[in-house]
Amino acid sequence: METTHGLGTGNRSAAAPALPAATEAMIVEHMPLVGHIVRETMARVPSHVDRDDLTSAGLTALVMAATAFDAERGVPFNRYAATRVRGAIVDELRSIDWASRSVRRRSRELDATRANLANVLGRVATPAEVAQAAGMSVSEVAANDEDVARAQVLSLHASEDDAIGERLVSTTPNPLAVIEQKEQLTYLVEAIAELPERLRLVIEQYFLAERPMAEIAATLGVTESRISQLRAEALVLLRDALNHELDPDALAPEAKPEGCAAKRRESYFAAVADRHAAGVRRPVRGQRISISA
Incomplete structure (x- = not known):
């Protein structure tokens, strides 16, 4: 992760003023807190969530917390920073499109295959029939269906021509x-x-x-x-x-x-x-x- 907040002396950006030494020290000291919260979060989300994205959001929130921190309020910085970091990670999770483009594309292809087979056979095709028609294994079809089922916030970013985002019904928790x-x-x-x-x-x-x-x-x-x-x-x-x-x-x-x-x-x-x-x-x-x- 590149940073423009002046942490260290060798990677300062001309676009951002250097932070006071005390603030930088506070940020560096509490970086492990971000790692702890990210690890805690990764244990609770699907495996395809990118750890680096959550870490980046958490570190950014840590820097913002350090620059905005007011010790006179009587709240310890670690507690204040943890709240800000968790909030930023939650916001990052809200913004994530849980299904990748390839997963979406393959899901549309499988839906089309299922529809064609239903028209030909006059019934719902079995997983084996869908897999054979799509040139995939049964396990690959099942894995793709599971990936799509985890796409709880897909409709937030679905385009108008992405019908799966509108008709997806998931049985898994958000x-x-x-x-x-x-x-x-x-x-x-x-x-x-x-x-x-x-x-x-x-x-x-x-x-x-x-x-x-x-x-x-x-x-x-x-x-x-x-x-x-x-x-x-x-x-x-x-x-x-x-x-x-x-x-x-x-x-x-x-x-x-x-x-x-x-x-x-x-x-x-x-x-x-x-x-x-x-x-x-x-x-x-x-x-x-x-x-x-």
């Missing part, structure tokens, strides 16, 4: 939606792990172990009403923790920002962010988390 869902689940698991002990126990026992409130109340030696209150308190914390990391605009402001409750909440948010930044993952072990009040 890659971007998969990423966002897994990111939310990751933060949720980490946010549960950072809850105060009693709140964490209530959430784990009620939602994961699916124990009745009466049993949880007996375990903790409190009333069912108190368990209900603890559950509600935990849900608010979890919701706010996810919004703090993934959708800050949706985070409700504190009524008393200087109060003890606000400080405890900010401390909790910081703990969740630190756990995520450290790359700590606690597997859900096949359990399906579905939390609602």
